Structure formats: structure tokens, C-alpha cells
Amino acid sequence: METRLRGVGVSHGVAIGEVRQLGTAVLEPPAGQTSAREAPHELGRAQRAAEAVGADLVARGTLAGGEAQAVLEAQALMARDPELMADVARRIGVGATAERAVSDAFAAYRGLLAGAGEYLAGRVADLDDVRNRIVARLLGVPVPGVPDSDEPYVLVARDLAPADTALLDPSLVLGFITREGGPTSHSAILARAMGVPAVVALAGAEDLAEGAVVALDGGTGEVVVNPSAEERAAMTRTAADRRAAAAAVGPGVTSDGHRVPLLANIGGPADVPAALAAGAEGVGLFRTEFLYFGPEGAGGSSGAEPPDEETQRAAYRQVFEAFPEGRVVVRVLDAGADKPLPFLRGADEPNPALGVRGLRALLERPDILDTQLRALASAAEGLPVRAEVMAPMVADRAEARAFAVACRAAGLRAECGAMVEIPAAALRARALLREVAFLSIGTNDLAQYAFAADRQLGAVARLQDPWQPALLDLVAAAAEAAAAEGKGCGVCGEAAADRQLACVLTGLGVTSLSMGASAIPGVRATLARHTRAQCGRAAAAARAADSADDARAAALAVLSGE
Known part of the structure; x- marks a missing residue:
């Protein structure tokens, strides 16, 4: 019998195949004492x-x-x-x-x-x-790893270790399904890098029978167990349509000519080739913390000390040079209590997610922020790139003002902006925009704080669904404030990678969309099939719903012309 399950889609694509379970190592050392x-x-x-x-x-x-x-x-x-x-x-x-x-x-x-x-x-x-x-x-025992198979399969596990995932053969592994994990887990990161469809946070994944046939959609997070012939054919057509869409080129634009720049999320220079290949119009989120957390020898710091100004300048300039006529939005170091670095370590906090992190941590160490801003200013010198810099985890106007002052003090001529990841920032967006030039919405953290739902916890994954109407309300509030101030408001969370949701975000008034490079062609093709007015109607229908599933269904009905 066909059964439908839903997890969190973290790597786009469709896969249909037999389940192979990854065994979990049971390595409990025996009790014993030594002299x-x-x-x-x-x-x-x-x-x-x-x-x-x-x-x-x-x-x-x-x-x-x-x-x-x-x-x-x-x-x-x-x-x-x-x-x-x-x-x-x-x-x-x-x-x-x-x-x-x-x-x-x-x-x-x-x-x-x-x-x-x-x-x-x-x-x-x-x-x-x-x-x-x-x-x-x-x-003296082996560690259970990837199963041996001569036929392609869908790998199912509680979670996937990077050491196994990194050496998987994409010609054999059709897709991943895991019980744990989230959009930022290493399983998700590596699945996207490999181009393998993946669904995480799927309740009951460990109960999928060895050899059972499943069909998974890494975009929607849907998993169909024992799919019918009709369902297989439908998902195969979906995959074919998406491959055809991937061949589309050009800027992001609706069918009636409304421009929506499509940008890439990157972690450093190594991600630039994929962004260029996908036709990204620039970078909407350059996560600079990879320079600080990255292993030595890979272009980053060991974490004991921050990278020096010249190391940073060289990395930033590589990215700026890759988009000579484009826009590159750099997020300054996003670290602190929940991403501790030795040189930023403060007092222990009972709830690090609500503590001194992001911009707050940098304002306590202005020397680190100033070094990064000076490196960015130097890297952009003499280049035609439209460089912009934004601060993470901005809560109110005072924090936005402090960041803007720091940018000016460092001699940075680039526009400075604020990320909207805290509900207070969305609700008071006009106040922030009196201090900064643009907003960028991080939907993952915004959902986490709006719903009190840890973005890594599979048990509350439904509240991390970017189709939640309350989350769309917060996006709308920020976008409307930006329009009133005559400024831009983009989305750089992975919500932008959902083709239909990208249309809804456009209808809410978002002015740019930034996502993993592999999602850009599909979003481009979907936007091109709908008018701006249709996107607006889809957005209104989604906001009028009372659940994420109902919001998705209502928007799809509008977009499909039903």
C-alpha cells in the first residue's frame, strides 16, 4: 500500500529506488578497571x-x-x-x-x-x-558503513557521518533519507555538494524496510513508500521537467517582466564556480565564518585566533572578482555563544541561542569587527562589483546604528544592511531601515525564533516549514517596510530555493532571492511562468491559511490556475 511521509527537503531532486539501511554501530566498551x-x-x-x-x-x-x-x-x-x-x-x-x-x-x-x-x-x-x-x-572491530550494493539504492540512516557520505558513489546512491539532521547538518551540506536528493528529519525513517521501494523529493521533503506506477510516472515527469528547467539561462524575471535577481549563498571562493555555472546574478549571502571556523590548510583559521586582515582580504577579493558586474552581499562573522570561538568566548550562558551571538558578540569585540570591515574595504578597492555588507542577528535600531557606525569608521564605502532573523526586527523593520540601506531575511533563524523551534530538532520540524503562515506574515512585514522606505528586502534563507515559495515571496514584495546554486535554474524557470500579480494572489492565499500544508496547497492552486 502506498504511504506518504514528509520530512525536510534539503537537497533538490527526485529519486526512486530500493531502501538500503545504514547500520548503527553498537560499540559500548565493556566495563573494566586497569592498574x-x-x-x-x-x-x-x-x-x-x-x-x-x-x-x-x-x-x-x-x-x-x-x-x-x-x-x-x-x-x-x-x-x-x-x-x-x-x-x-x-x-x-x-x-x-x-x-x-x-x-x-x-x-x-x-x-x-x-x-x-x-x-x-x-x-x-x-x-x-x-x-x-x-x-x-x-x-579491533569494523565500523558499520555504507552497505555494499551493485544496484542503485536510496540510503536510509539515523544520520550520516561525513566520512561515509564524502566517498559515496553518486552513480549508486540515488538519494538520502535520515531520521535526524536539519538544513545545516553536514549530511545536508554534502548531499547538496554531491547533487544527491536528500530528505532529513523524517519520522519513522528507521522503520523503512530493507528493499522497500521509496520515491523521495528532496525539494518538498515528501517520501512515498511503495509508490504506485502512476506515482512513479508523475515523479519521473517532475524530475524531467526540473532537468529541462535547469537549462534555462538569464536573469530572474516574472512572465510580465518584473525583475527578481537570483543570487547564490556561498561559504567561500570554492563555491563560486557552481554559482557561476548556475547563472547566479551575484551573491546574496557570503558566510564569512568559514574563514574563522575552517581547518588550517583549507584557507581558514584553526579557530584559536581570527584570520588576519590580509588572509581575509585575499578570500573576499577572489569572490568580488568573480562577479565584476554583480552584487555580492557579505555577512560579517556570525559567531558567539552558540558557535563558540576561543577568541570570542565569553561567560557561560544558560541559553546560548538567546545570548551574546552574531552582531552582539562582534560589538563586544570591536577589534575583530573592525579588522573584517577593513579587509572588506580593501578587497573591494578598484573593482566595479556592487559590494554590500550586512550584520547577523540584529534586534533593534540601536544595534543597526552601531553596525552602520562601525562600517563608516572602517572606511567602508559599501552599503550596509541588517539581517532579519529575530521577529522584533521584522516587526520594527522601518526603524532599522532608518540606519541601514537594505534588509535580508534569514528564514531559518526567523522561523526558529518565531516558533521556539530548534532548527536542528527533527521533532519540531513542522514548525520550521517556511510555508508557515505566521512566518510569511513576518516576511511580509519586513518587505512592506522596505517598500515604504524605498529600500531593498531580500531573502537569503533556503526558503528561497523552493520554486513555488519563491513565487509567494515575490508576491510578498521581496526584492531578491538567494539560495544554494543548484536551486537557481529551477526557481528562474518557475518565476518565468507566472506574472507578478499571480504571485501576489498566491501570497495572499497562503497567508490566509492556518497551516503550512494548507498555505502550500492554496498557493499552488493559484499558481496552477485552478
Whole structure:
């Protein structure tokens, strides 16, 4: 019998195939005590195992290349983390075996990450994988990995470790389905980099039977179990239509000529080629924190100290030069309590997601903000690019003013803007726009704060659905304020990558859309099939609904002409 499930689509595309479950490692070391005389031997075993796992992860990254290499090198740093190893040594010193000490030390650190906000909570799966690999090596047993198969399949798992995901063969793995994860988890990031359709946060994923046929849509998040022949044919047609749309070129524009620039979200210079290939008209979100969090040797900082001004300038200039006639919107460092960096570490906070993060953290360390702004000013010097700079997590006019003052003090001639990620900023958007030149809406965080729903937590994924009418109301409030002030208001959250929702956002008055590069051609083609007035009617219909599903259905009825 055909069954329909819905998770969170994080990598566009359609896949139909048989389920192959990824086994979960059950590596619970046996209880046991060692003598003080054995402690040096046990510590040596733990150190050698951790170093071997780190070296293996680096080797896998070198083989995979691209974005996967940076992810795996970051994971290798976990295996070699001196603080973790110091905790392992302490536990061995009081009688634990190497296996037990590693397991318990990683478990303690896991608890800290899980409670430290969405960015670091998203790294828990990475830490679990490192722990399993070290313990498996110490126990002399293999770590369960990707199943062997000669036929293409849909990989299903609780979560996917980067070390496995990075080396998957796209010709065999048709798509991913996971029980855990979210749009910013490494599984999602790597799936998008590979161009593999993926659905995460799917309740009941672990219950999908080995060998069962599923059809998944990585755009909508829908998974159909045992699809009928008619359903398979419909999804195959959908895939074909999307491939045809991917061949479209040109600027974003509705069928009646209303321009909606389509921009790319990038993490650094390595993402530029994909953006150019997709026909991006510029960059709507340049996440500069990758320079600060990135592993050494990959163009970034180790995290112990911020990258110097020249390192930053070189990275920014590479991106600016790639879009000589385009717009590049740079987000200054988005870090703080939930993305701790040693040089930004403040007092412990009971709720880091609501603490000193984003712009607040930078205003407490004006030297770091000033260095970044000066690097941006220098990087844009002499180039025709339309460079813009925006601050994350702006709450009110006072914060917007402080950022604008810092930009001017650094000699930055680029326009400065504010991200709308907090409901207060959407509700008082006109006040912010008296200090800055534009707004950019981050729909992921805006939904998280509007619904009190952690964006990494699968149990509340329905409240992270960007079709939620309350979220559309907040977008409308910001867009209407920008129109009243004669200024721009873009969307840079992944909501912009939803083809139909892109039309709704246009109807709400959004002036630009920024998304992962792979989504740009499809959004371009969908916009081109609808008038601006039709987009407006679809937006009104969606806002009049009482649930995300009803909003989606109402908008689609308008867009399809029903």
C-alpha cells in the first residue's frame, strides 16, 4: 500500500529506488578497571587510535576533495583535540581502560555540543562518528558503513557521518533519507555538494524496510513508500521537467517582466564556480565564518585566533572578482555563544541561542569587527562589483546604528544592511531601515525564533516549514517596510530555493532571492511562468491559511490556475 511521509527537503531532486539501511554501530566498551602500572600503556593505545582515525579522515578528505575535504579535516581535528585527549588521560589515570575512557570523554563533550545551540548541535553526528571510529579501532572491530550494493539504492540512516557520505558513489546512491539532521547538518551540506536528493528529519525513517521501494523529493521533503506506477510516472515527469528547467539561462524575471535577481549563498571562493555555472546574478549571502571556523590548510583559521586582515582580504577579493558586474552581499562573522570561538568566548550562558551571538558578540569585540570591515574595504578597492555588507542577528535600531557606525569608521564605502532573523526586527523593520540601506531575511533563524523551534530538532520540524503562515506574515512585514522606505528586502534563507515559495515571496514584495546554486535554474524557470500579480494572489492565499500544508496547497492552486 502506498504511504506518504514528509520530512525536510534539503537537497533538490527526485529519486526512486530500493531502501538500503545504514547500520548503527553498537560499540559500548565493556566495563573494566586497569592498574596504575597499566595506565601509560592504555594512554598510548588511545593516542595511537585517535591519531590513526585523524589520519584516515584526512586521507578520505584528500580523496574526496572539494567541500567534503574541509568537512573531514574539521572532523579530524575532533579526533586530535588536545582537550578531549586530556580528559581521556584523566579517566585512564583513575583506572579506566582506553576504550572506556574514550567513550566517556566523548560522551561528556557530546552533551556540551548538544546543548550549545543549532550550529554546534549539528556537529554531534560528526563527533559520534569520530568516537565510534576510535573505539572500534581499540576493540579491533569494523565500523558499520555504507552497505555494499551493485544496484542503485536510496540510503536510509539515523544520520550520516561525513566520512561515509564524502566517498559515496553518486552513480549508486540515488538519494538520502535520515531520521535526524536539519538544513545545516553536514549530511545536508554534502548531499547538496554531491547533487544527491536528500530528505532529513523524517519520522519513522528507521522503520523503512530493507528493499522497500521509496520515491523521495528532496525539494518538498515528501517520501512515498511503495509508490504506485502512476506515482512513479508523475515523479519521473517532475524530475524531467526540473532537468529541462535547469537549462534555462538569464536573469530572474516574472512572465510580465518584473525583475527578481537570483543570487547564490556561498561559504567561500570554492563555491563560486557552481554559482557561476548556475547563472547566479551575484551573491546574496557570503558566510564569512568559514574563514574563522575552517581547518588550517583549507584557507581558514584553526579557530584559536581570527584570520588576519590580509588572509581575509585575499578570500573576499577572489569572490568580488568573480562577479565584476554583480552584487555580492557579505555577512560579517556570525559567531558567539552558540558557535563558540576561543577568541570570542565569553561567560557561560544558560541559553546560548538567546545570548551574546552574531552582531552582539562582534560589538563586544570591536577589534575583530573592525579588522573584517577593513579587509572588506580593501578587497573591494578598484573593482566595479556592487559590494554590500550586512550584520547577523540584529534586534533593534540601536544595534543597526552601531553596525552602520562601525562600517563608516572602517572606511567602508559599501552599503550596509541588517539581517532579519529575530521577529522584533521584522516587526520594527522601518526603524532599522532608518540606519541601514537594505534588509535580508534569514528564514531559518526567523522561523526558529518565531516558533521556539530548534532548527536542528527533527521533532519540531513542522514548525520550521517556511510555508508557515505566521512566518510569511513576518516576511511580509519586513518587505512592506522596505517598500515604504524605498529600500531593498531580500531573502537569503533556503526558503528561497523552493520554486513555488519563491513565487509567494515575490508576491510578498521581496526584492531578491538567494539560495544554494543548484536551486537557481529551477526557481528562474518557475518565476518565468507566472506574472507578478499571480504571485501576489498566491501570497495572499497562503497567508490566509492556518497551516503550512494548507498555505502550500492554496498557493499552488493559484499558481496552477485552478
